[in-house]
Amino acid sequence: MKFDRIYVEQSILDHPRTQTILASNPKAEIIHCERYGEVFNPKSQNFRFQKRKPALIIARKEGQRILPTPPDYGLGADMHFYFSHMLNCLYDCRYCFLQGMYQSANYVLFPNYEDFIQDIDATRIKHPEKELFFFSGYDCDSLAMESLTGFTDVFLPYFEDHPKAWLELRTKSVNISHLLDRSPIENVVVAFSLNPDSIAKSLELKAPPLAARLKAAEKLAQAGWKIGLRIDPIVCVSDAKEHYNQFLDTVWQHLPSPAIHSATLGSFRSPTSVFRRMENLYPEEPLFMKGMKNQNGMVAYEPSVETDLRKSVWDGLASKLPESRIFSCS
Amino acid sequence: MLFLVTALDCEARPLISHFELKLSGSHGRAQFFRNANTALVITGTGSTKSAIGTTALGLSEGIQAPSAWINIGICGHADLPVGTALLANKISSDASKEGFYPQCPWDHKWRGCALRTLSEPSFEYEENVAFDMEANGYYQAALRFASSECIHCLKIVSDNKEHPATRKMDKEAISQLVESQLANIEKFSSTILESVVAYKQPPWLDDLLRNAKDILRLTSTESVNLKKALGQWERLSDDLNELAAKELIENQPKKEVFRLLEANIQKLASNRLK
Structure with a gap:
């Protein structure tokens, strides 16, 4: 990946991963900053404009690197955590909370992976009897920028050595060659974010088409990797039930039930302030106009709009998967 | 709307001529020029004057979308040749710790450079940074009217270690430096104005x-x-x-x-x- 501009925090300039990225971008303007927040956080920025050509910010992740997930988000392990080695994503999904949460669409990369690993290890040691699940890909796509980040090169070997700790790589990417080049790891789930093709085309901009994602998932499953299905958020389009039924039929054609570690079903939900920013960025976007209700500081679909669809998709998943492998995120 | 901000009359002249601007008003010593799509202010030298002139221009025109703001002027740089045009990618000043990072998701032909705004003229140079006297004030003022992606500082090197600044400015030479960038300025501003998506409500x-x-x-x-x-x-x-x-x-x-x-x-x- 090439960038026109790379911002670098002084404290991470000498890190080998920083140096590798800078060396592979010899034409980029290198701009030094003290803390990445000086570049990333100022309010007078426009996420939509920056999305045209995001810059890269390389920073040291300080403070709490591993965070517990909210109580409703889990895959049945004893404890669930998430961490973000990057902020922002290569793709431009119209429903994504990132566009409303951050002022800037620039990518922030935290290359001090060793600190993340240290914190994951400390968490694991603190809970020796528990099964722990660590989610990457909450504030970014886990695999889409692998050629830049080298994320899996560092994190997969760690999880391979610690089988009681699980890792989820959440992605829409078909960038899987580095996974296929190695043996699958029992406690790593490659979780694909999926939606019906028509929704992917209209709302998951710049992301690979559904067919390509399913093909990537199929290849990984054949190679022995555990696959996750992440239908999050469900989008209430016209004839949504039909779209989702057809979509699940397509999924089953590619992925037999035993290959699927888990499926999750999520609803569109957003803090009101984040939703307002998304609306302001894309005032022409019908997604933000249809069937949404603002209640108790959160914007979500009205139950009358979503409940039936959600049940239908759940039933569709349950027709092929045991319910113990289906999880709800709402 | 394109908003141009210069400190000096000799920096503004080529722009006024190129964009066919007419004198349209003043605020204190700041002078406004405009046509239907472009407005320019000559602010006078210094960060404070630049901030005042920029604010006055913005208030007189109101917040417009789409808009592009460009501060155009001369700068000093240790070793870049005279005539090199630089687009500021970081703006700092000797008067404040706060720094600004103009965001530029647009294509352009210029070299990027850190820019430091000085309170007083200086005849000393530092490596890897250009020096001017306005950008910091201008940039902070323009942030009231547009987002960072639409506010830029274009500075053209007028002096360096080999050709140090003199107390008396060669106004004609400065005009020529600005003139040399007119085509790029026009292209850059068009790119911004055409790319910025602005929802316009119907007039009724x-x-x-x-x-x-x-x-x-x-x-x-x-x-x-x-x-x-x-x-x-x-x-x-x-x-x-x-x-x-x-x-x-x-x-x-x-x-x-x-x-x-x-x-x-x-x-x-x-x-x-x-």
């Missing part, structure tokens, strides 16, 4: 809302909601016109107006979301 909407407020006896919140709903309806509909909107508002009770609007929006949004 404000009048309609004023009428609706009287006819339907709307509260402030209801007015805001009606404006939002009419805007959504207009963006979703290919053929919404003033007459149709007027008919809806003038012939129904308030509750029914909102119900019908909501129903229309839901239907149109459903049709779009397939």
